Amino acid sequence: MNLTIKYAIFALIATAVNIGAQDIVIRYYIGAFDILASMIIGTGAGLIVKYILDKRYIFRFRARDAAHDGKTFVLYTVMGLATTVIFWGFEFGFDHIFETKEMRYLGGIIGLAIGYLTKYYLDKRYVFRMESV
Template sequence: MTLYFVFAAIMIGLNYLIQKLNELVIEPFICQNFGVNDFLHIFYCSTYPFDMPELMGSIVAVGITYIIKFFLDKYIVFKKTETKLKETSLEFIKYFGFAILTTIENIGIQFLLRNYLNTPLEISVIIALSIGYLTKFFIDRKFVFITENGE
């Protein structure tokens, strides 16, 4: 369990780094150069009624970190040595099915903290991802990376 949370802390840092990169580099570039495109303006550059660049940055950051975390969890945390495509594919599908639920939880918490409580990005990321990773650990242990003895 300790390794899980060490990796979760690293993923929180990576998530924050990706979101800051989006905020400081990617969003200004896209919105200045392509913001006249109605689709991009509405779904990425708009800040009214909600901060869409932040929401999209959060979604991308969570997606990237979940892919990395899947492999860390499978092979290091839960010590699964099975590399057969069928088993790994099934684990991957279950992992990302549950990841969708915890991603909604993460992004929802972060969205509420930022838009309704005006919580700074750094604090909202830490709170939302900590809750999400704790939820994800128990789900993964119970339903995704099942060992021979059922744990």
């Protein structure tokens, strides 16, 4: 399968995990900072799924040991901070403008799409390079 198609499918899977986790949190937690809490949980869930898929199927990366894998995951997470700002900016922006859950999620999906495209190049250059970590 073409790498671009694989990456797009994995981005869709991670997006579904992220938005799904957010929706679960919103359904069961109603209180202060509920949207922020849902976004944090969703981001974490999507991050883990995307890391596993990218590492194995996109970059075909094999860590030397658990410590190497841990360092690689930390670097992967750090590279995701900038893209998380994009994603959260869109999601919070859509929430502020449209004030509906559906539009907030649409903003999140748009932000994730932009973020994942950017993140691929960051990961290729800095995280999963041959002499990685």
